[in-house]
Amino acid sequence: QSGLTQPPSASGTPGQRVTMSCSGSGSNIGTNPVNWYQQLPGTAPKLLIYNNDQRPSGVPDRFSGSKSGTSASLAISGLQSEDEADYSCASWDDSLNGVVFGGGTKLTVL
Amino acid sequence: QVQLVQSGAEVKKPGASVKVSCKASGYTFTSYDINWVRQASGQGLEWMGWMNPNSGNTGYAQKFQGRVTMTRNTSISTAYMELTSLRSEDTAVYYCARVVTHKIAYYFDSWGQGTLVSVSS
Numbered sequence: 001q002s003g004l005t006q007p008p009s010a011s012g013t014p015g016q017r018v019t020m021s022c023s024g025s026g027s028n029i030g031t032n033p034v035n036w037y038q039q040l041p042g043t044a045p046k047l048l049i050y051n052n053d054q055r056p057s058g059v060p061d062r063f064s065g066s067k068s069g070t071s072a073s074l075a076i077s078g079l080q081s082e083d084e085a086d087y088s089c090a091s092w093d094d095s096l097n098g099v100v101f102g103g104g105t106k107l108t109v110l
Numbered sequence: 111q112v113q114l115v116q117s118g119a120e121v122k123k124p125g126a127s128v129k130v131s132c133k134a135s136g137y138t139f140t141s142y143d144i145n146w147v148r149q150a151s152g153q154g155l156e157w158m159g160w161m162n163p164n165s166g167n168t169g170y171a172q173k174f175q176g177r178v179t180m181t182r183n184t185s186i187s188t189a190y191m192e193l194t195s196l197r198s199e200d201t202a203v204y205y206c207a208r209v210v211t212h213k214i215a216y217y218f219d220s221w222g223q224g225t226l227v228s229v230s231s
Contacts, residue, residue: 031214033214033215033216033217035216035218037155044205044223044224045155046221047218050210050217050219051215088154090155090157090217096171096172097169098157098159098160098172099145099157099216100157101154101155102154103154
């Protein structure tokens with residue numbers, strides 16, 4: 001099952017702004033919304049961004065999402081040590097008739 | 111509050127089957143689909159399929175067709191995922207997740223804590 005493409009790693013220092021990308025195709029990101037999940041070490045994923053750029057209640061506004069064409073991005077501003085986690089993008093794929101995930105980006109706060 | 115509580119870790123031999131449960135609370139169980147997602151150690155998330163607890167209808171990823179069955183017991187608000195013909199590559203943490211759907215939106219707003227399934231001879 002083809003998935004979305006994410007860089008395996010990203011890093012930043014406290015207070016910095018970091019972005020991470022998620023690339024797909026016309027049958028997934030090009031047609032359907034993108035969602036982002038944060039996974040702290042040893043825990044279950046948590047919804048971070050839904051419908052491209054919406055934040056669930058409780059998620060700080062330091063986290064923002066955007067989408068353009070068949071790609072999406074997650075930005076984290078004012079980076080904090082507790083942001084160190086894996087970030088995965090996901091979208092419904094009309095060709096596969098199911099959800100596709102990215103491989104995840106491991107964020108390290110230096 | 112919405113909560114999904116999964117059954118405990120399992121150790122299975124190759125060729126065996128495993129059935130993982132996911133008990134929902136804090137909302138009307140039949141109002142939201144349940145999906146199953148797995149994650150092998152150090153790997154990304156992998157979608158397995160969906161189940162509508164109201165109708166019992168299901169949809170599975172092609173990779174798991176013929177090996178996975180998703181069911182539910184509405185009287186106890188519990189969803190189940192059974193995977194048969196286990197092989198070592200099925201060793202992973204299995205998650206259930208509640209799905210929110212609206213127009214073309216489709217996202218997982220609540221997750222179970224995960225169930226480790228280890229397959230080894």
